[in-house]
Amino acid sequence: MYQKELEALRKSSRLRERMIYDENLLDLASNDYLGFAHMPKLLDRAYQQVQRSAAHAPKASQLVNGYHPIHREFEAYLCERNGFEAGIVVGSGFLANLSLLEALPRKGDLLILDREYHASGIVGSRLCGAKVCYFEHNDPKDLARILESEHYHRAIVAVEGVYSMEGDLCEREIFEVAEQFGALLVVDEAHSAGVLGEEFLGIFEHYGIIPKANHIKMGTLGKAFGSYGAYILATEEIVTFLQNRAKAIIYATAPSIFDIALAYEGMKYLQEHQKRYRTQRQENFTLCERVLGIKPQSAIVKIEIGESQRVIAMRDILLEWGILVGAIRPPTVKKAIIRLILRLHLDVEVLEGALWRVKEVTDG
Numbered sequence: 001m002y003q004k005e006l007e008a009l010r011k012s013s014r015l016r017e018r019m020i021y022d023e024n025l026l027d028l029a030s031n032d033y034l035g036f037a038h039m040p041k042l043l044d045r046a047y048q049q050v051q052r053s054a055a056h057a058p059k060a061s062q063l064v065n066g067y068h069p070i071h072r073e074f075e076a077y078l079c080e081r082n083g084f085e086a087g088i089v090v091g092s093g094f095l096a097n098l099s100l101l102e103a104l105p106r107k108g109d110l111l112i113l114d115r116e117y118h119a120s121g122i123v124g125s126r127l128c129g130a131k132v133c134y135f136e137h138n139d140p141k142d143l144a145r146i147l148e149s150e151h152y153h154r155a156i157v158a159v160e161g162v163y164s165m166e167g168d169l170c171e172r173e174i175f176e177v178a179e180q181f182g183a184l185l186v187v188d189e190a191h192s193a194g195v196l197g198e199e200f201l202g203i204f205e206h207y208g209i210i211p212k213a214n215h216i217k218m219g220t221l222g223k224a225f226g227s228y229g230a231y232i233l234a235t236e237e238i239v240t241f242l243q244n245r246a247k248a249i250i251y252a253t254a255p256s257i258f259d260i261a262l263a264y265e266g267m268k269y270l271q272e273h274q275k276r277y278r279t280q281r282q283e284n285f286t287l288c289e290r291v292l293g294i295k296p297q298s299a300i301v302k303i304e305i306g307e308s309q310r311v312i313a314m315r316d317i318l319l320e321w322g323i324l325v326g327a328i329r330p331p332t333v334k335k336a337i338i339r340l341i342l343r344l345h346l347d348v349e350v351l352e353g354a355l356w357r358v359k360e361v362t363d364g
């Protein structure tokens with residue numbers, strides 16, 4: 001039934017496959033920025049936390065009786081750490097973006113997304129009742145132009161703290177433009193929370209921006225925090241609106257209690273050991289610049305190659321040498337890239353060896 005489409009994907013080297021990789025590979029592909037996915041003590045602590053409850057699964061939507069004390073405690077912790085009034089846990093980052101961009105923009109509103117915004121937000125935007133448009137990637141002037149020229153009741157702008165494929169940071173000026181036009185600003189911190197800032201809180205902290213009523217922060221737990229799930233932080237009013245209007249929150253089983261406990265333990269661990277991770281971040285970034293000649297803005301490093309076939313061939317050579325990297329191809333990116341993650345827990349000498357190997361392959 002789908003043979004023609006699959007053949008076309010195969011011919012253009014775009015056919016996606018799921019692979020189970022050898023656990024002994026040096027992993028420079030995953031979003032486990034801090035190595036928390038491999039830390040048994042976090043697993044033990046989360047298990048102990050969940051064991052104290054009568055039930056270990058949420059059993060229902062948060063709006064029925066799936067809301068658990070661990071969810072509430074975690075939300076309070078996030079609000080306190082990040083300086084937001086209210087928070088709500090969500091099943092995944094995908095569902096959080098879907099919730100936000102489907103529910104917040106109403107008829108008469110204008111939703112403006114960065115052109116490179118994550119696919120989950122694009123899906124959400126297609127379900128909302130508002131007019132949807134895009135501004136040029138990370139371009140505050142283009143955003144201001146749209147906000148100035150369009151008519152709308154409310155404007156909602158959606159950006160990422162760190163863009164997931166290129167690793168570039170959201171421009172600070174975008175926060176200023178949103179403020180100037182009284183727009184709500186949704187910031188997806190999937191790749192910036194746990195990576196940027198003195199205390200690893202993300203892009204707000206990195207820029208020294210104190211959250212205001214027009215700010216909404218979305219964070220995921222499946223990346224730096226080595227778990228699964230997501231959260232949204234905003235004003236009490238917005239969180240109350242979401243829990244009354246966001247279908248992916250109302251009509252879904254509440255987030256896994258265990259996964260929330262696991263991420264919570266990860267965040268507390270990071271808070272206690274932030275100095276060590278800060279040093280490692282600096283060391284890894286310096287190393288990347290020295291070896292690859294690329295000054296990283298985040299833990300994501302993009303090496304543009306162009307052709308999908310070449311990217312796959314490079315990935316396969318590196319695999320033979322025991323190094324796993326991302327080979328990202330269109331339509332996820334315009335031109336095929338090798339995507340490296342400078343995971344902060346890696347031994348610097350091991351990382352250096354791997355980066356020289358990457359250079360050898362990508363230069364060749």
Ligand SMILES: Cc1ncc(COP(=O)(O)O)c(C=O)c1O
Nearest residue numbers: 092093094118164188190220222
């Ligand atoms: C920027 C961004 N937002 C949202 C998501 C979705 O998050 P999750 O994997 O938790 O569904 C991802 C990645 O998967 C992402 O890279």
